Structures are given as structure tokens and as C-alpha cells.
Amino acid sequence: MKTQTSNEDPWAVLGIALDASDADIRAAYLAGVKRHPPDRDPDAFERIRDAYERIREPSRRISLMLLQVDPMAPFVSLLDAAGPAPRRLVGMPAWLDALKEA
Amino acid sequence: MAVPNMPRASDDPAVRARFDVVEQLLARGEVRRALDVAKDLHKACGSPETEALLVRVYRARIEEMLRLGMPNEAKALVDLVQERYPASRAACAEVQERVVVRSGNAQCPLARLAAPDLPGEEREHIEAFIRRSITDPRQVADFAGLPATHPLRVEAAAVVRALDAVTSRTVTDADLALPEVSRHSPFAPWKFLVRAVAHFHARQDDECRKCLAAIAFDSAPARLTPVLHGLIEGRAPANAAPAAAKLVVAVTGDTSRLRQALANLDAAFRSGRQRAVMDAIAEAVRECRRQRPELLDRLRQHISACAMVVDIPAESVRNAMGGASVKDAYFWRLFARAAEKRAETEGWVELFGACSGWEEFRRHAVHQGWFGAGGAEEAAVCLHMADLLAPLPLREYEVERDEMVRGLKKCGGMASYYRPSEHQPPSVMACVPPAPPETYFLYPEQIFGRACHATPSPELFRRWLDWAKANDQGDRAADDVAEAWHTACPTDPRPLLVLTENAEARDALGKALKYLTAAEELDGMNVEVRRARPRLLVATALRHLRKKQHHLVEKDLAELGESSQMAEGDWPALIEALRWAAHAIPSCANCVDWGMERLVAAAGDRLTATYLVHLVAHESKAFGLDNAVCDRLLSADVESAAFLRAAARARLLCEAMHLRFGMPEPWADALPAAVRCGDGNLSEAQLRALAGFVLGCGTTDSSASPRRMASTGYCLAGYGLKRPDADHARFLFLRGKSLLIEDARAPQRGLECLRAARMLAARRRDMVLVEEALDVERRYRYLVRNGSEPRGATGDHLNLMSAEQLQRVLATERESTEFPVVPAPAPARGVRQPARSAAAPPPKPEADRRQGVLPGLEELDNGQNELGDADDTGDDAEVDDELDEDEDLAFLDDDFVFGAGIDDDDEGPAPDMPPAILNVYLRLVAKYGEEKADRLLSMPDALARKEPKLLEELMWAFEELGLGGGGFMPPEPRRGKRK
Numbered sequence A: 001m002k003t004q005t006s007n008e009d010p011w012a013v014l015g016i017a018l019d020a021s022d023a024d025i026r027a028a029y030l031a032g033v034k035r036h037p038p039d040r041d042p043d044a045f046e047r048i049r050d051a052y053e054r055i056r057e058p059s060r061r062i063s064l065m066l067l068q069v070d071p072m073a074p075f076v077s078l079l080d081a082a083g084p085a086p087r088r089l090v091g092m093p094a095w096l097d098a099l100k101e102a
Numbered sequence B: 001m002a003v004p005n006m007p008r009a010s011d012d013p014a015v016r017a018r019f020d021v022v023e024q025l026l027a028r029g030e031v032r033r034a035l036d037v038a039k040d041l042h043k044a045c046g047s048p049e050t051e052a053l054l055v056r057v058y059r060a061r062i063e064e065m066l067r068l069g070m071p072n073e074a075k076a077l078v079d080l081v082q083e084r085y086p087a088s089r090a091a092c093a094e095v096q097e098r099v100v101v102r103s104g105n106a107q108c109p110l111a112r113l114a115a116p117d118l119p120g121e122e123r124e125h126i127e128a129f130i131r132r133s134i135t136d137p138r139q140v141a142d143f144a145g146l147p148a149t150h151p152l153r154v155e156a157a158a159v160v161r162a163l164d165a166v167t168s169r170t171v172t173d174a175d176l177a178l179p180e181v182s183r184h185s186p187f188a189p190w191k192f193l194v195r196a197v198a199h200f201h202a203r204q205d206d207e208c209r210k211c212l213a214a215i216a217f218d219s220a221p222a223r224l225t226p227v228l229h230g231l232i233e234g235r236a237p238a239n240a241a242p243a244a245a246k247l248v249v250a251v252t253g254d255t256s257r258l259r260q261a262l263a264n265l266d267a268a269f270r271s272g273r274q275r276a277v278m279d280a281i282a283e284a285v286r287e288c289r290r291q292r293p294e295l296l297d298r299l300r301q302h303i304s305a306c307a308m309v310v311d312i313p314a315e316s317v318r319n320a321m322g323g324a325s326v327k328d329a330y331f332w333r334l335f336a337r338a339a340e341k342r343a344e345t346e347g348w349v350e351l352f353g354a355c356s357g358w359e360e361f362r363r364h365a366v367h368q369g370w371f372g373a374g375g376a377e378e379a380a381v382c383l384h385m386a387d388l389l390a391p392l393p394l395r396e397y398e399v400e401r402d403e404m405v406r407g408l409k410k411c412g413g414m415a416s417y418y419r420p421s422e423h424q425p426p427s428v429m430a431c432v433p434p435a436p437p438e439t440y441f442l443y444p445e446q447i448f449g450r451a452c453h454a455t456p457s458p459e460l461f462r463r464w465l466d467w468a469k470a471n472d473q474g475d476r477a478a479d480d481v482a483e484a485w486h487t488a489c490p491t492d493p494r495p496l497l498v499l500t501e502n503a504e505a506r507d508a509l510g511k512a513l514k515y516l517t518a519a520e521e522l523d524g525m526n527v528e529v530r531r532a533r534p535r536l537l538v539a540t541a542l543r544h545l546r547k548k549q550h551h552l553v554e555k556d557l558a559e560l561g562e563s564s565q566m567a568e569g570d571w572p573a574l575i576e577a578l579r580w581a582a583h584a585i586p587s588c589a590n591c592v593d594w595g596m597e598r599l600v601a602a603a604g605d606r607l608t609a610t611y612l613v614h615l616v617a618h619e620s621k622a623f624g625l626d627n628a629v630c631d632r633l634l635s636a637d638v639e640s641a642a643f644l645r646a647a648a649r650a651r652l653l654c655e656a657m658h659l660r661f662g663m664p665e666p667w668a669d670a671l672p673a674a675v676r677c678g679d680g681n682l683s684e685a686q687l688r689a690l691a692g693f694v695l696g697c698g699t700t701d702s703s704a705s706p707r708r709m710a711s712t713g714y715c716l717a718g719y720g721l722k723r724p725d726a727d728h729a730r731f732l733f734l735r736g737k738s739l740l741i742e743d744a745r746a747p748q749r750g751l752e753c754l755r756a757a758r759m760l761a762a763r764r765r766d767m768v769l770v771e772e773a774l775d776v777e778r779r780y781r782y783l784v785r786n787g788s789e790p791r792g793a794t795g796d797h798l799n800l801m802s803a804e805q806l807q808r809v810l811a812t813e814r815e816s817t818e819f820p821v822v823p824a825p826a827p828a829r830g831v832r833q834p835a836r837s838a839a840a841p842p843p844k845p846e847a848d849r850r851q852g853v854l855p856g857l858e859e860l861d862n863g864q865n866e867l868g869d870a871d872d873t874g875d876d877a878e879v880d881d882e883l884d885e886d887e888d889l890a891f892l893d894d895d896f897v898f899g900a901g902i903d904d905d906d907e908g909p910a911p912d913m914p915p916a917i918l919n920v921y922l923r924l925v926a927k928y929g930e931e932k933a934d935r936l937l938s939m940p941d942a943l944a945r946k947e948p949k950l951l952e953e954l955m956w957a958f959e960e961l962g963l964g965g966g967g968f969m970p971p972e973p974r975r976g977k978r979k
Helices: A010-014 A022-035 A042-055 A058-067 A076-082 A092-101 B013-027 B031-045 B048-067 B071-084 B086-102 B107-114 B120-133 B151-168 B173-177 B188-201 B205-214 B220-233 B242-252 B256-271 B274-291 B293-309 B314-321 B329-346 B350-368 B376-389 B394-411 B413-418 B444-454 B458-470 B475-488 B493-505 B509-522 B527-546 B550-562 B571-584 B589-593 B596-603 B606-619 B623-633 B640-656 B665-676 B684-696 B706-722 B728-740 B747-763 B767-784 B803-815 B846-851 B857-861 B875-881 B900-905 B915-928 B930-938 B940-946 B948-960
Strands: none
Touching: A010 A022, A010 A042, A022 A042, A042 A058, A058 B376, A076 B256, A076 B293, A092 B151, A092 B220, A092 B242, B013 B031, B013 B048, B031 B048, B048 B071, B048 B086, B071 B086, B086 B120, B107 B120, B120 B220, B151 B173, B151 B188, B173 B188, B188 B205, B188 B220, B205 B220, B220 B242, B256 B274, B256 B293, B274 B293, B274 B314, B293 B314, B293 B329, B329 B350, B350 B376, B350 B394, B350 B413, B376 B444, B376 B458, B394 B413, B444 B458, B444 B475, B458 B475, B458 B493, B475 B493, B493 B509, B493 B527, B509 B527, B527 B550, B527 B571, B527 B606, B527 B640, B550 B571, B571 B596, B571 B606, B596 B606, B606 B640, B640 B665, B640 B684, B665 B684, B665 B706, B684 B706, B684 B728, B706 B728, B706 B803, B728 B747, B728 B767, B728 B803, B747 B767, B747 B803, B915 B930, B915 B948, B930 B940, B940 B948
16 A cells, blocks of 8 residues: 655655755665565565655755645644654663663 | 471462462552462461562662662561571672661671782672672772772773763863773672663664673663663653652653644634633743754744744744744744745735745854755745746736835845844844845846856756746846856756747747857757757748749749758658749749649658748748639549648647648638548657647638647547557647647546556656656646636646556557547526537548548638537537537637637628627727637637637636636746747
8 A cells, every 4th residue: 555655844754954955965865765665565665765756856846845835734734744853862760760660 | 398298389279379469469569468468378288388588578678768768767677587597698698788788887898808908709798799799889889998999999980080071071092091990890880771772872773782782781881771771761760769750750851741732833823813822922931942942943933934924923922932943044944935835825916025034044054054045945945036036927916026125125124024123042143134235036037047056057057947928027038048048057958049039930030040040069969959950941941932022932942951850751842842842933823733743752742842842932921822722723623531641740840840821711620520530540759640630720821720720639639648658748738738728628537648647757767758747737726717827836736646557557648549528508598509510511421531521621611511610510519419509608608719700791790799709809900900800719729829818818808708818728838939
């Protein structure tokens, strides 16, 4: 089943910054494909390839950069676009407590 | 303690069932109930099996006590079980160690390590105890009973340091090395745990999983494996202990409340109640600050933009947010997009704000390093601004723009967004707009110039050029663009061709030839360059003929003869026609026979020769001669197929010469009937040229109605579609155009044809046709939607179709041979029958049509033939029959074209012309004089070029009369055609 990927931020999918160069984009794409080969993880591979196709050409990349934002998009989409929350460093005691009770 | 004669558990189904009950209770985590059942069972059966089951349940209960923080109770229970069931000592050893550690008595086994004569076996036993049971390495690292240099203390201390590092800060490889811990050490599993945690925080989940898999399953750190797997998934594992669940929340956060707050904010904006919006903003900001502080700036920026779209005062929003949003590139991009959204509801003036926003975005994006200055990205931003402004109505736009420029200069542009009260970060304040503010982004020509300067690509210059032509910026403006293009791309012949065509359009043929020579030097094999020279040479000869400089014509003809291109196709015949004209024009009408045989031989048939003569005479303004020739040579009946071939060949020549001259009026009148008789074995190019002609500009001289021309083009396109190897995209385009022209007989079908044409053309990379089809589609929608749709807008109608749909459209159009008929609207009271329909001659006998024979010119001129009104005798006549009298619509009978009635009687406008149209006519007369005004009205394209506003008014007048624009399309971009 083809995943719905068109609304995803291609820069976020590839894990690169907005100012990434052509070489950076290609390197991120190759690294992603290597991590998620199509035979083992077809959905992730599809996402990565779709993201790469959308930003590989400078002209398409720029148009996307200009037009991808929607000021009227639901605010919740901010959370989704930001991806999973950062993993916070909570210190050793919390980890040892969890281990003690496990 | 087995009881004799008791049944074995496996033998008695009832006992077996109670065993199962215990297992189920354990699986559900109901340990206490399981213990009660196991006790009863053992009391009743007393077998080794029931004892083993009871001990297992006791162990589960002890582990539960440890999880619940009851280590002392757990220790008491272990002692009790070991005392009551001595056989269970081995089974309880592991849990006993954990109880000892948890109850703070780990020192007991550790202390024995200090004994110098500790047997190796016992040392191994203690180390196994450490590996399995020590859940806090600090217990070993800080154990004073061992010397500080004892290897186990050193290893434990290293593990503590590493674990503290990976859970508190970003670590390096050195932090994770742990050289003190060997792989045989009881702390070796901790080494993998430390690395797993480090990979987890570095978002290297695969590596984290590998490290977790490497942890020995019976070691103490292995108990954290399910928790870490849960952390990777972002949720606590099932049946997690409270501390584990707490850890998951602490590490990954819980955004459920923030999600709810954001959903409430969406709902508040939808409700439109300002108070609710303010409350929701405050709540969302508060939750975001608490749960996802890193997203707070983004949230503020989105709230600001959204509030701007729905017109909530910025000051109130800022107060509710507890501060201003950061005015960086991200914000300005949102700002600009929000202004574009506002323009959809508030009008195009908001687009000025959008352009201001894009300019701020451009500056900040360069400053933040999103892209470099003066590159393709900057050009793209500029082009986007130009796309926003280009379709705006020029006159109103200029007024509003001047107002905007004054306003910007007065208030300092966007400076208010950078006031100290806005508390912008230094990175934003380093990019404050210049003073006085820039305003280039309000002038499309300056925007295009900037874009082309950043990226001097032919596509950009072409777009600039198209804009300059479409906005009637004058010949000089288009020349300036072409000059700039030539300067930027000196080896590209295209700007020189543009200059050539512009000069040609101004009749500056000498200058045009000079530009062409330069283009030939750059790329003499370029198709457009090769086509230009014969065209210019013929134009020069025609001009000499017009100016009666016949002695120069021979020189022109000699030069034409030397050109290699002139030996191909119908060019030799045209040269003969020019030679004839050079001889006949200075003589008299009686000399028309001179050289005629040679011309007929070159043309291949008399009809084509006649057309060429007519063409040359007309272009030379030798009208008397023109009429004389036509009278003599067109008087005979001709076969429709021959007629079509001659007309098509002549049209191809006209196209090659960029001549707007169509065909003699009687020919144009006869064309629809001839087309209905068959395709005349025309080549594909001839079919295209003829169809393009009848659908493009109608005829210059004919009074044939746009509707009849549409049906003719429809028919010609059908011939092309039926040919298997033809360019179906082009013919679908022509078919679609025929269905949208005039009163749009079948608009949905026409739009489908255009979409199918675009799809086919895109497959063949024919982007010119794609653009043409898009343009027709947009123009049609522009008319239908009262001009509310801006050019370049995208929407559902621009989507392509599937391959199946495409095949269906192709099949339908191949089979559809009859021009669609729409039912006439119900006749208004008092509508009268149009005079022409009433006086229409009876239909031509079907037998004549089958023979495909056309009448002579005399018959045509006298208006006695029915070919010109062939459509009137068919379905249209039926429609007309339903019409009644109506003074306002009387002038709009089936064959009405602008200027036709005026030409006929030469007494000014038709007396029944509606006031709105009369008003346009009178303004044209005031400006150009009566004769020229009449000519302009009969030539929509010329009118579109010279007076686009008046044409637009004219179309609206027709729209108001419910006549679909009167067959006119909005002005097309001008091509470099000679006037």
C-alpha cells in the first residue's frame, strides 16, 4: 500500500536542514535508502524516495520552500510536522529507579 | 512433603483445571488470588507438582513486593518459603539475591570478596550474584568493605560515571569506551546498557536495539530492555512499573494536553469570537511552553499569521501570546502566504502586502543562510512576486500601487515590525529593512529585471517578455527586454529573433534583417532563424510593391531566388506571384494574364495560383487588380477537395510569412461547406493550419459567424483525430477550442479535450502546446467566472486525467462528427425572428453536397448560394426558428460579426445596436475615425492589441446580454506578426 507522503516535510523526512546543498540532499537520500531498503522497509523507502524527488531539483525545491507553508493549517499539524518530541536527558537516578522496580 | 495415595495432578481433570486457573491468574497479574488458589490446591493434593506450583507463585508474589517497594516484606516471605519448602532453595536463590540487594544487605556477599583466601568457586558465585542482582552499580562503587582499588569497585565507578554522562549530557566516544570493564566482568552487561542509552539519545534507534540485544538476558540491566524498547516507540511498555512509566513520560514528554489546547485554538479561530481566540491562544502558549518549549516560537509565528488572515488586531494577539513572534524568514514566509490568502477574500490589493512579505522573506532567508544572495532561489522568489502581480488589472493596479508606495515611504515600510517594543532577537535585528524602504517589489518590470539579473536564463527572459507584451508596455519595452536578454546571453539567437520580429512588426524591415544577420551568425541552422529570412525578404518585396518601387522588386526577387529555403514547398510559387505582381501592378488590370501560366505551373493548380495572386495583390494594396483577378479566376466551379487544398496551402504560406491576411470573403464563406464534404486528402500540417486559422482569428474579410467557424474547426479537428499517426494532442486542442469558442456549446467536453491535449503534449514534451491549452482553459474560466480567477492559478481544473480517461476522450472525439447543438434558451416575450434567418434560402440539395461541387464566385457574391449559410439550414436554423422578436438581440443573428453591418451599408452603427456596445463603437470612432474603427471591430485580435480595455468592455456587454462574450476571447499575448 502506498503511503500518503505528500504532506510531509521532505527536509524533515531526510533529516536535513533547509539550507542543505544538493550534495547534502543526495547524501541524506542515499543514507536513508541504505537504512531502509525497499525489500525490507518499503513504506519508509517510499517516504524517503518521495521526499528526495520533491526537493532534488533546485527549482522544485525553491517552489516547495516558498509554498509549502499554509498559514491556515490546523495548529496540531505543527506538532506532527515537528516530529517526535526531543528525548530529554533526565539524569541517572530516574533510570536506576526504573531498573530497580523492573 | 508428598502425600501418599494422592492423585497426580496430570491424572485428575479437576486438579488440572485448578492448575490452569492459577496460570491464568498469574498471567493477569492477580498474584495474591493465584497464591490463595495454589495454597488450597497444595493443601488438597500435596503433590510435588502442586508444591512446585506454589513455590512459583510465591516467587511471583515476592517479585511483586519488590516492584511495590516492599523489600523487607519480600525478605520475610523468602525466608518463610525457604524454611517451609527446603526443596525450593535453588529455585529461590535468584530472587533471594535480589531481595538481599533491595533490602540494603548487598554488603553481606560483597564483604566476603575482601577475604584473601576466598575460594574461586565462591568468587564466581558472588560475581554471578552481582551480574544478576545489582541494579545500582553505586552499591558496589561506594562499598567501603572493599579497597578503593579493588577491580570491581573501579569497574562499578566507571559504569556509574558513564551512565551518569549518557543520561545527563551529550557524550563522546571516550565517555562510552569503558576500558576498565572487561567482557568477562559482571559489569559487562552495563557497558551495553550505557551504549544503548547513548544511542537512544542520539536517535540512533537501530544501534540502540543492537546494544539491547547484546545484554545478557539474565543480567540486572536486561530488566531495562522493555523500558528502552518502549521509549524508542514513544510509549511505556505494558504493565510497566510506576517508575518505568514515569521515566518514559519524563524522557519523551506527554503532549496530550498541548494537542488538546491546539485543537481548542483551531476551534476558537473557526468560531470567529475574538474573546475565545484570545483565551485559546493563552492556553496553547502556556501548554506549549510547558510541554514543547522548543516549539513556542513556531507556534507564536503561526498564531500571528492566522490572526492576520482573520483580521484580529496584532496588538491583542501579542498580549495573549505574552510576547511578539520572532520576525525571521519563517515568519515572513508565513506572513506573505497569509496575505495571499487574504487577497482571495479581501481583493487583490492585499497582494501588495504579500509582495512586501516576500521581500522581507528574501532578505531574512539570505541572512539566515537558507540560500545565497543573487542565486536561483532569489530569482524564484522574485518570479513568485511577479506571478502575483502580473495578472492584475494594469490601470487600477497603477493607481493603488502609487498609493501603496506613498504609504510605505511615509511609515518606513516594515520598520514597525522591528521596534524595540517587539523584543526581536539580535539575529532578526541584524536584518532591519533599509531606509527609505525598497519598493521594487511593486513593479513587475523591476521584479523581472531582478530575477533575470540573478539567473539570466532564457525561460526567465521569455516570461519577462511575455509580460511586457501582454501588458502592452509598448514596442520599446519588449525591445529593452530582448536587449537585456541579448546582453546577458550573447550567444543565444533567441533574443535577436525577438528583436527581429519586433522590428518586423514595426515595418522596420532593414533593422529586422540586421538583427537576423546577427542571429544567423550565431546559429545559422536554427529553424526559426532559417524561417525568418525568406519571410523578411518577401515582406521587403511586398513593401516595395506597396510603395510602387517596382524596380527594387526585381532585386528582391533575385535575392529570394538565391535563398536555398525558397526552393522548397510553395515558396517558388510565391516568388512567381510576386514577379507577376511586379509586372501587373504598374501595368493595368488587363495585364493579369502576364506570367500566369508560369505561376500556375509553379503552384501546381490554378486555384492555388489564384489565391497567391489575390494574396500578393491584397498585401500590395493593389485592390483593383485584386478584384479583377478574383473575378476572372474564381468564377469557375471547383471541387471542394481542390478548394480545400488550395486554401490550406495558402494558409501555410501565410503562417510562414506571419501574414494576418485570411482569405477572400467568398472563399471563407464557402469553407464550412467544403470542409463538410470531406478532408480533401489534406496533409496533417494543412489540416492543422486550416483548423488553426478558422478557430484562431476568424476571417479578416468574411462575415462568417464565429459559430460557423467553430463548427468548421470542429470538423477539421475530427479529420485529424481519425488519422492514426497524426498529432492527436494538437487536434484535441483544436477540438477543445472549437467547443469553447463563441457560446461554448459543450464546455465540459471542451475542457476535457484541452486536458487530454495537455496530457498527450506533456508526454511528448511539447510544452508549447501544453501552455497554449492551459491558456485557452484559463481564458475560458476567466470569462465564466467574471474574471475572478487570476492567471496562473492552480486548481482542480488544472489536474490531468488518467490514461483510461484520456483514451475515452480520444474515442469519443473520434466518433463525434456533428458539432454539438445546445437547446436555445426559452424565447423572451417579443423576440422576433432574425431577418437573415427569415430570408435564408432553401437548403442546398443533399445530392449537391455529396458531389462536393462548389458554386462559382458570381453565385457567392450575389449571396444566392447556400454554402455560406449552410449551418443556418441545419440545426442552427431550427434554433433560430424558435426566436421571436427582440429589439435588443436583433443585431445578433446567427452571422453577426462586429463591423459586418457597418460595412454593408456604410452608414455607421446598426440602428438596433445596444447602448453598451454603441458606446464602445463611438469611443473607437472618436479615437480612430469611422473607417478604422469599423476595421478594428471586424478584427478582434487587432482590437485586443490596440484597445484591450475596450475589448473587455465589449465582452462584458455581451456577457450581460447572455451571449457569452460575443465570440471574443480575452486578448491573447501578441506574437511577432507583421502589421
